[in-house]
Amino acid sequence: MQPLTHLIPKPLIPYKDQTLIEHVMDNFSIYDKKNFIISVNYKANSIIDYFSINEKKRHRCVKNIRG
Numbered sequence: 001m002q003p004l005t006h007l008i009p010k011p012l013i014p015y016k017d018q019t020l021i022e023h024v025m026d027n028f029s030i031y032d033k034k035n036f037i038i039s040v041n042y043k044a045n046s047i048i049d050y051f052s053i054n055e056k057k058r059h060r061c062v063k064n065i066r067g
Helices: 020-029 044-053
Strands: 035-037 061-064
Touching: none
Parallel strands: 035 061
Antiparallel strands: none
16 A cells, blocks of 8 residues: 555545545444544544544544543
């Protein structure tokens, strides 16, 4: 997936009309799962920012929990 992953983390790689992580979340929504906790490391701020900026998305994520 390089060199694309040098710019963005794998969960945010676009696929069709969504990111990869949104496709995974959509699969869980079949089972009425709409709230997610995402553990992030590599380029964590990119993922946190993506879901902060896109709060209108149908999935809800707990954001910015640091240990």
